[in-house]
Amino acid sequence: SAVISQKPSRDICQRGTSLTIQCQVDSQVTMMFWYRQQPGQSLTLIATANQGSEATYESGFVIDKFPISRPNLTFSTLTVSNMSPEDSSIYLCSVTHGGTEAFFGQGTRLTVV
């Protein structure tokens, strides 16, 4: 199993500002995943963060809007840049065990006003 500490747990931000979300894993993992969950919706993969290389973004998500860092095998950050109310969502980091079972951080509940 894996324990993931994610912070902040929630934030209310002004439009046009940026928020950096941090995730710390209790073990070394090759890949970390960042998901967005809009209110009442499912989880959508934003990007995959690999240590030592640039993150891989999914369709509809770009590095300028969601820059990701992965300085080591236990830590990653996701920044939500130049925020608008449409960015109000839950952001979740995740790792998988054996490439299958996923473990999630507690989530960051972001409200942009």
Added chain:
Amino acid sequence: GQQVMQIPQYQHVQEGEDFTTYCNSSTTLSNIQWYKQRPGGHPVFLIQLVKSGEVKKQKRLTFQFGEAKKNSSLHITATQTTDVGTYFCAGPWDAGGTSYGKLTFGQGTILTVHP
């Protein structure tokens, strides 16, 4: 990745009634996973099914994987108020090593249990 469809979107039941949610994939899956997300919480892994036709039980929960490995179901017998939450199915992305670890989630079924 493939599309994973899940129905129903909402289900309201009286405590003690049964509940079932269904998941269908547009492609054959190597495995399917189920997660539960309590209100205000994060998704928590429940189970993984791998074999065609597989059936697994966890107390009042029964999970099935279809023979074609394209559909799955979760059935809860005699629901309790502790069962409240959103149930998601998820399948691994198809295609290649670059997809390793990625999951496609169904839309989820929000279960409400009235005492």
